[in-house]
Amino acid sequence: MDYDTSILTIDTNTDQSNILFREPKDTDGSAVFELINRCKPLDVNSMYCNLLQCSHFAQTSIAAERSGEIIGFISGYRLPQQPDTLFVWQVAVDASARGMGLASRMLTTLLQRLGGDIRHLHTSITASNEASWNTFRRLAETLNAPLNSSMMFDRERHFGGAHDSESLVHIGPFNITSQE
Structure with a gap:
């Protein structure tokens, strides 16, 4: 199947200028x-x-700060065998910042910072986490890229029944350029 991999420029300008998006620092832990x-x-x-x-993964993670307080955080890393793939580990948004599209803005800002080196995004989501599914569906639409999912970690086989199954979500391929 062919996908549109034309270069996309993401505009992360927002009228919520009181939120700073930055690389995390070791003192943010x-x-x-x-x-x-x-x-x-x-x-x-x-x-x-x-x-x-x-610290170790600061370049592939992002913090959202408002008035000196961390209100959002995304941890991620490049897959060692696929350096053009960013695995998003966790997306956290404080209750005070929900409903503002902060998760989507952090994701697009992070991808823009990483630029053209990243052509695929992976994450894992449980079936019941509709907020995450919606966030990553919107991201796929923004990137004009396909979203596919498959079983990553099974409840019984991998978690011994102690955690819900996690689906691997794959978005890509896509192209990103930085907004100058």
Whole structure:
């Protein structure tokens, strides 16, 4: 199947100029840990994991800050065997910032920052997480790219019945250029 992979320029300008999008810093780890704790049903990792996301994976992650407070965070990394693929691990948005399209804005800003090196995006979503499904469907539409899903981790086989199954969501191929 052929897909339109024409170059897309994403405009991340917004009238909500009081929100700063930036690379996370190692000093953001505890704030990210607290944010994720408040964002049920996200899986809570150790604070050490969040420190690594904010330091080792800062280039492929993004923080949204308002008045000095982290109100949004996306952790991601490039797949080692597919460096043109960004895996989005978690998307967290504080309750005070929901309904503003913040998750979508963080995703498009992150992809724009990474530029043309990224041509595919992967993430995993449980069947019941409609907010995430909607966010990534909108992203696929914005990128004019196909969205496909398949089983990634099965509830019984991978999680021993302790966690819902996770679908692998693949968006791509697409092209991104930075907005100058």
